[in-house]
Amino acid sequence: MEYSERIKRLPKQFFASLVNKVNQAIEEGRDIINLGQGNPDQPTPSHIVKALQQAAENPQNHKYSLFRGMPELKAAAAEFYYRQYGVEIDPMTEVAILFGTKTGLVELPMCLLNEGERMLLPDPGYPDYLSGTALANVQYETFPLKAENHYLPDYEAIPSKHLQSAKLMYLNYPNNPTGAAANREFFEKTVQFAKKHQIAIVHDFAYGAIGFDGKKPVSFLEAEGAKGIGVEMYTLSKTYNMAGWRVGFAVGNPDMIEAVNLIQDHLYCSLFPAIQEAAIAAMTGDQSCVTELVSRYESRRNAFIKACREIGWNVESPTGSFFAWLPIPNGFTSESFADYLLEKADVAVAAGNGFGRHGEGYVRVGLLVDEDRLQEAVNRIAKLNLFSSAAVEK
Ligand SMILES: Cc1ncc(COP(=O)(O)O)c(C=O)c1O
Numbered sequence: 417m418e419y420s421e422r423i424k425r426l427p428k429q430f431f432a433s434l435v436n437k438v439n440q441a442i443e444e445g446r447d448i449i450n451l452g453q454g455n456p457d458q459p460t461p462s463h464i465v466k467a468l469q470q471a472a473e474n475p476q477n478h479k480y481s482l483f484r485g486m487p488e489l490k491a492a493a494a495e496f497y498y499r500q501y502g503v504e505i506d507p508m509t510e511v512a513i514l515f516g517t518k519t520g521l522v523e524l525p526m527c528l529l530n531e532g533e534r535m536l537l538p539d540p541g542y543p544d545y546l547s548g549t550a551l552a553n554v555q556y557e558t559f560p561l562k563a564e565n566h567y568l569p570d571y572e573a574i575p576s577k578h579l580q581s582a583k584l585m586y587l588n589y590p591n592n593p594t595g596a597a598a599n600r601e602f603f604e605k606t607v608q609f610a611k612k613h614q615i616a617i618v619h620d621f622a623y624g625a626i627g628f629d630g631k632k633p634v635s636f637l638e639a640e641g642a643k644g645i646g647v648e649m650y651t652l653s654k655t656y657n658m659a660g661w662r663v664g665f666a667v668g669n670p671d672m673i674e675a676v677n678l679i680q681d682h683l684y685c686s687l688f689p690a691i692q693e694a695a696i697a698a699m700t701g702d703q704s705c706v707t708e709l710v711s712r713y714e715s716r717r718n719a720f721i722k723a724c725r726e727i728g729w730n731v732e733s734p735t736g737s738f739f740a741w742l743p744i745p746n747g748f749t750s751e752s753f754a755d756y757l758l759e760k761a762d763v764a765v766a767a768g769n770g771f772g773r774h775g776e777g778y779v780r781v782g783l784l785v786d787e788d789r790l791q792e793a794v795n796r797i798a799k800l801n802l803f804s805s806a807a808v809e810k
Pocket of ligand 1: 517542663
């Protein structure tokens with residue numbers, strides 16, 4: 417069967433080959449410590465599961481949902497934003513319910529750009545952003561996120577020809593894969609930049625709950641004027657360990673929200689209503705499960721970074737998300753180092769070049785196993801004698 421050009425344009429799923437390698441090693445009976453993926457390891461809090469169980473019993477919830485989702489869920493999202501970030505949202509015009517934020521991130525280029533138009537994407541960045549450019553058949557330019565800029569973009573360094581032709585830009589803080597955070601000042605600068613160059617902003621706030629050292633992540637919408645030029649994507653996948661449930665939402669600029677709602681009117685008729693009820697329970701219920709989760713990730717981060725430094729691996733401590741971004745030793749590429757760790761230490765990590773050209777020289781570790789296993793992973797790596805202070809590049 418001959419596929420359409422649209423399907424042929426889709427990027428190769430870089431991490432599919434990692435998953436295959438890991439699965440093969442597990443099938444061989446090896447005890448693999450898998451730090452390569454971004455799948456939360458803890459269960460969804462039981463009060464949310466119970467809310468689903470109850471809601472699933474209600475025959476009303478077995479019918480089609482309203483196309484654009486339950487008004488009560490939109491109201492819960494708006495209240496949540498006010499409570500968490502002090503941002504006022506109109507639930508009817510400024511919220512779009514999504515099947516996980518991945519869907520919205522992939523849909524937005526189709527909503528806002530014509531074929532051949534251009535968007536700006538971070539490098540390194542979340543690989544699924546590229547899927548949206550391929551489906552919409554739009555061009556993209558990347559801007560580098562560098563360690564010396566704390567993995568924030570340097571707007572002055574983006575070539576003016578890219579700025580003139582770009583209509584849409586994606587940002588993501590706390591950042592996957594680098595673990596870097598952004599502050600309000602940065603988002604204020606972003607709003608000025610976006611207005612000056614007439615570029616719509618999408619801030620992917622997937623790790624919006626996960627900030628360390630007492631610093632809560634900042635919402636893009638906290639910046640003055642942000643709603644005039646952009647939207648933020650919020651997911652329940654990480655905050656409440658609900659990755660399999662597929663619940664997210666976009667909030668912010670009413671025109672962008674309406675565009676997402678319009679495309680979704682044709683693609684879906686919203687989520688299973690019982691899941692929507694459970695999502696309401698998650699956002700309006702007791703938030704101590706979130707505090708506990710963040711402190712669990714923080715303890716893991718502390719244990720892992722300490723262990724790495726003890727073996728001479730000169731790594732930076734992430735300030736948010738559940739990822740650590742680690743420079744590789746001399747003599748390797750990101751991919752050869754990831755392969756080496758899998759082969760020799762039975763430790764799976766994600767090669768940095770899978771996130772873009774500027775990810776070369778790094779590997780990403782997900783802090784998604786308990787502290788003992790993280791320590792065990794570092795112990796195994798220590799036995800390879802790769803690190804002395806002179807062996808580490810960055
Ligand atoms: C940066 C980033 N954005 C978006 C997503 C997608 O999340 P969701 O489960 O809401 O589709 C992920 C998931 O790993 C992510 O890391």
